[in-house]
Amino acid sequence: MIHRHDVIIVGAGLAGSRAAVEIGQTANVAVLSKVYPSRSHSGAAQGGVAASLANESKTDRWEYHMYDTVKGSDYLGDQDAIELMVREAPETVIEMEHWGCPFSRTPEGLIAQRKFGGHTLDYGKEAALRSCYSYDYTGHVLLHTLHEQCLKHGVHFYSEFQVLSLIFRDNRAIGVVAWDIVNGGLHTFYGRAVMFGTGGYGRAFKITSNAHANTGDGLSQVIRAGLPVQDMEFVQFHPTGLWKSGILVTEGARGEGGYLLNGEKRRFMEDYAPTLMELAPRDVVARSMQTEIDEGRGIDGKNYVFIDVSHLGEAKLKERLPQITELAMNFAGVDPVKEPIPIQPTAHYSMGGIPANANCRVTYDAKRSETVGFYAGGECSCISVHGANRLGTNSLLEALLFGRRAGKQIVEDLSHLEFPELPADYEDAATEEVERTMAKDGEEKAATLRAELQETMMMDCGVFRSRGQLEKQRDKVEELEERYKNIRVEDKGTRFNTDMLEAIELGHLIEFSGAIVEGALQREESRGGHARKDFPKRDDVKFLKHTLAWREPNGKWKLTFEKDVVLKGITHPGFEPKERVY
Amino acid sequence: MSQRTFKIFRYNPETDKKPSYKTYTIEVEPSWTILDALNEIKWYHDGSLTYRRSCRHGICGSCAMQINGLNDLSCELQISNYPKDPIVIDPLPGFEIYKDLAVNMEPFYAALKRVKPWLINDNPPPGSERLQSPEEFKLMGDSIACILCAACTSSCPSFWTDEDYLGPAALLKAFRYTFDTRDEGFEDRLEALDNKHGLWRCHKITNCFTACPKNLNPTEAISKLQRKVVSEKW
Ligand SMILES: Cc1cc2nc3c(=O)[nH]c(=O)nc-3n(C[C@H](O)[C@H](O)[C@H](O)COP(=O)(O)OP(=O)(O)OC[C@H]3O[C@@H](n4cnc5c(N)ncnc54)[C@H](O)[C@@H]3O)c2cc1C
Ligand code: SF4
Numbered sequence: 020m021i022h023r024h025d026v027i028i029v030g031a032g033l034a035g036s037r038a039a040v041e042i043g044q045t046a047n048v049a050v051l052s053k054v055y056p057s058r059s060h061s062g063a064a065q066g067g068v069a070a071s072l073a074n075e076s077k078t079d080r081w082e083y084h085m086y087d088t089v090k091g092s093d094y095l096g097d098q099d100a101i102e103l104m105v106r107e108a109p110e111t112v113i114e115m116e117h118w119g120c121p122f123s124r125t126p127e128g129l130i131a132q133r134k135f136g137g138h139t140l141d142y143g144k145e146a147a148l149r150s151c152y153s154y155d156y157t158g159h160v161l162l163h164t165l166h167e168q169c170l171k172h173g174v175h176f177y178s179e180f181q182v183l184s185l186i187f188r189d190n191r192a193i194g195v196v197a198w199d200i201v202n203g204g205l206h207t208f209y210g211r212a213v214m215f216g217t218g219g220y221g222r223a224f225k226i227t228s229n230a231h232a233n234t235g236d237g238l239s240q241v242i243r244a245g246l247p248v249q250d251m252e253f254v255q256f257h258p259t260g261l262w263k264s265g266i267l268v269t270e271g272a273r274g275e276g277g278y279l280l281n282g283e284k285r286r287f288m289e290d291y292a293p294t295l296m297e298l299a300p301r302d303v304v305a306r307s308m309q310t311e312i313d314e315g316r317g318i319d320g321k322n323y324v325f326i327d328v329s330h331l332g333e334a335k336l337k338e339r340l341p342q343i344t345e346l347a348m349n350f351a352g353v354d355p356v357k358e359p360i361p362i363q364p365t366a367h368y369s370m371g372g373i374p375a376n377a378n379c380r381v382t383y384d385a386k387r388s389e390t391v392g393f394y395a396g397g398e399c400s401c402i403s404v405h406g407a408n409r410l411g412t413n414s415l416l417e418a419l420l421f422g423r424r425a426g427k428q429i430v431e432d433l434s435h436l437e438f439p440e441l442p443a444d445y446e447d448a449a450t451e452e453v454e455r456t457m458a459k460d461g462e463e464k465a466a467t468l469r470a471e472l473q474e475t476m477m478m479d480c481g482v483f484r485s486r487g488q489l490e491k492q493r494d495k496v497e498e499l500e501e502r503y504k505n506i507r508v509e510d511k512g513t514r515f516n517t518d519m520l521e522a523i524e525l526g527h528l529i530e531f532s533g534a535i536v537e538g539a540l541q542r543e544e545s546r547g548g549h550a551r552k553d554f555p556k557r558d559d560v561k562f563l564k565h566t567l568a569w570r571e572p573n574g575k576w577k578l579t580f581e582k583d584v585v586l587k588g589i590t591h592p593g594f595e596p597k598e599r600v601y
Numbered sequence: 602m603s604q605r606t607f608k609i610f611r612y613n614p615e616t617d618k619k620p621s622y623k624t625y626t627i628e629v630e631p632s633w634t635i636l637d638a639l640n641e642i643k644w645y646h647d648g649s650l651t652y653r654r655s656c657r658h659g660i661c662g663s664c665a666m667q668i669n670g671l672n673d674l675s676c677e678l679q680i681s682n683y684p685k686d687p688i689v690i691d692p693l694p695g696f697e698i699y700k701d702l703a704v705n706m707e708p709f710y711a712a713l714k715r716v717k718p719w720l721i722n723d724n725p726p727p728g729s730e731r732l733q734s735p736e737e738f739k740l741m742g743d744s745i746a747c748i749l750c751a752a753c754t755s756s757c758p759s760f761w762t763d764e765d766y767l768g769p770a771a772l773l774k775a776f777r778y779t780f781d782t783r784d785e786g787f788e789d790r791l792e793a794l795d796n797k798h799g800l801w802r803c804h805k806i807t808n809c810f811t812a813c814p815k816n817l818n819p820t821e822a823i824s825k826l827q828r829k830v831v832s833e834k835w
């Protein structure tokens with residue numbers, strides 16, 4: 020079946036939904052999501068959304084937020100986009116409040132703000148209260164508020180439609196082909212503009228804070244359309260994942276005063292970041308934890324350390340961190356009021372993604388040349404406001420803010436974008452993928468391959484990396500791709516066939532993992548979330564550049580380090596790269 | 602590792618004449634949740650087993666189902682909470698079965714939409730945020746934490762007998778906006794609320810309260826709404 024809408028948005032998280040609210044008021048917009056919109060993973064975000072409202076830290080201003088974001092990015096972030104983001108942050112958050120988002124409040128009735136890692140006042144002098152929050156349900160209330168605004172504005176949702184391929188010809192996005200999960204069958208959606216807000220890809224790793232649905236589909240579809248992906252080697256490992264499951268303990272737990280303790284019951288962060296301690300940025304804390312664990316100072320020598328929030332007391336925990344209390348009880352069997360919580364680094368956020376400019380137009384080369392009718396925002400995009408490492412609370416902001424910018428840009432561009440013509444072979448790639456997958460009757464189990472990928476990505480492409488590990492992992496990904504041809508899909512029906520859809524998602528995981536590993540291998544330096552044991556220093560001479568990665572028809576990866584980083588703001592002179600100490 | 606047995610409702614309307622149960626005995630880890638067990642079965646024993654899941658930590662609301670006869674989130678409950686074999690798993694009652702444990706939630710979402718679940722306030726907003734004191738914020742109670750899992754609505758006998766009944770989740774959403782000091786939509790929502798398929802269908806059976814995995818209390822919210830409707834009308 021063919022569906023025609025002015026605008027096709029893939030993804031109903033904060034990025035996709037925010038764009039839809041903007042567009043839905045004047046044009047016909049369809050939002051496709053493989054899960055019901057309010058079940059998107061944005062809803063899992065706990066800690067908050069950054070904006071220099073200065074409600075609590077009265078001297079806060081956007082310049083400080085800009086400095087923190089640039090420094091946090093280890094100077095790989097594009098400072099023009101960062102300036103836009105931090106300047107538009109307050110109005111973006113206030114707008115959510117006007118739409119009814121329930122924020123926690125200060126005694127004066129303003130939006131409450133708390134501390135978060137790497138956010139400071141006066142260029143690093145002291146921690147800033149900049150994260151706007153609602154208990155520890157911030158993502159949840161933002162997502163529900165936006166979804167409800169979409170309902171109000173008559174946005175057309177196709178829930179439980181899983182996009183399989185992007186139709187892209189002659190530098191122009193035309194539409195997507197999706198599978199109707201409930202009834203089975205292919206549907207083609209085409210429009211004057213297409214936007215991807217498909218979220219993150221944590222499921223490539225064994226220990227992750229991400230949902231089962233976070234399989235990076237959008238990235239693999241872009242790669243398969245012949246477009247590059249950017250900075251894929253920068254994966255954020257969040258320090259405080261619950262031991263074994265990786266379920267997140269929000270950074271808000273440290274923001275509210277939680278301590279990290281090693282096997283010697285010592286606050287080891289004093290050895291690594293004496294000023295900010297536990298509130299140093301995530302890459303720093305994750306590496307410190309991993310070092311403690313690797314050097315045998317985990318709890319009982321095992322692969323975890325503790326976060327202790329018991330000194331905050333039951334009342335404060337209930338008031339500020341109710342979800343954490345529940346999660347620790349349900350998934351780690353500990354009561355944080357009484358005992359410390361076992362934690363380990365967990366794959367959390369992808370700094371890399373689909374290259375796009377600050378107007379969310381997708382670009383395709385080192386000169387930032389634009390595609391036509393194709394937009395990206397949120398975690399799947401790389402605009403790049405996070406550079407090599409994202410600060411906590413900057414990604415809900417990114418998703419909202421660039422969703423908003425994408426929406427506005429699309430509305431403007433609709434004045435000249437006509438409906439493209441569907442090429443004759445518009446459905447071929449998706450048809451072939453479904454047929455190939457359904458025919459799979461081999462010996463391999465998809466689950467086994469997925470587990471092997473997740474385990475090895477964690478081990479050899481994790482918090483610390485080295486040439487030997489990465490070469491091994493490159494071979495492993497190639498091996499898995501070969502074995503993937505020989506998997507078996509047991510469910511041969513059309514209705515709600517999640518067996519088939521999970522197999523297709525595994526194909527995506529393998530596809531983009533290749534780009535992560537190749538980028539990690541070729542980037543011979545340590546910067547932000549990418550830490551090479553064999554190249555422990557940052558190398559601005561060679562690598563103060565964005566990585567672009569294309570997959571060539573022969574399956575090999577082609578990488579370039581030619582795309583310059585923007586070191587100046589739009590009005591701000593910019594922050595020169597410096598050594599990053601906290 | 603220990604062995605546990607699961608008796609799971611299976612039905613594919615495409616191919617099966619009627620529903621049946623299938624029993625699976627698998628090795629489980631002590632820390633596993635019910636969802637972990639379902640994944641183990643699907644991934645390594647029977648790929649056709651169908652259910653919804655996403656976040657796996659109780660925030661997305663996808664994985665509600667009936668476990669030993671009670672609605673709950675399969676991702677939040679440890680297998681060890683159920684010492685006796687077999688653990689019986691059924692889909693949420695009161696909804697059409699799509700396949701196995703996945704049900705048609707459209708009526709649930711449609712009910713939600715009927716209460717106009719968005720802030721209604723036509724006054725132009727101030728330049729900064731609308732003020733709301735912490736006490737006013739708390740008037741909404743925990744209602745903002747609802748994850749729309751439908752465990753409540755699906756456990757409600759009034760919903761089983763009246764398919765037009767809004768149900769506890771939609772009414773809780775109406776409560777959330779009505780008791781938001783920034784909202785002025787009470788009159789707009791009255792039509793949906795003040796009738797026999799709305800507030801007055803609730804017979805205070807309190808199944809919803811028992812079923813809610815987030816410990817929310819839709820019954821109490823409904824009572825508060827009822828009182829508000831009565832006091833505003835008379
Ligand atoms: C546990 C956790 C806590 C976090 N806490 C914070 C925080 O406190 N502050 C902060 O700033 N950031 C936080 N983050 C990060 C932040 O939540 C995410 O980066 C952000 O929400 C991503 O939003 P999004 O709209 O890009 O994607 P998502 O919300 O993930 O949405 C992706 C959408 O794409 C759809 N989709 C994907 N593939 C397909 C396909 N093939 N077909 C159809 N639809 C598809 C999905 O259905 C979904 O609707 C947290 C992340 C996690 C995992
Ligand atoms: S009130 Fe509770 S049971 Fe009902 S939908 Fe919300 S979270 Fe689920």
Ligand code: FES
Pocket residue numbers: 653654655656657658659660661662663664665674675676677
């Ligand atoms: S999987 Fe999200 S609530 Fe259970």
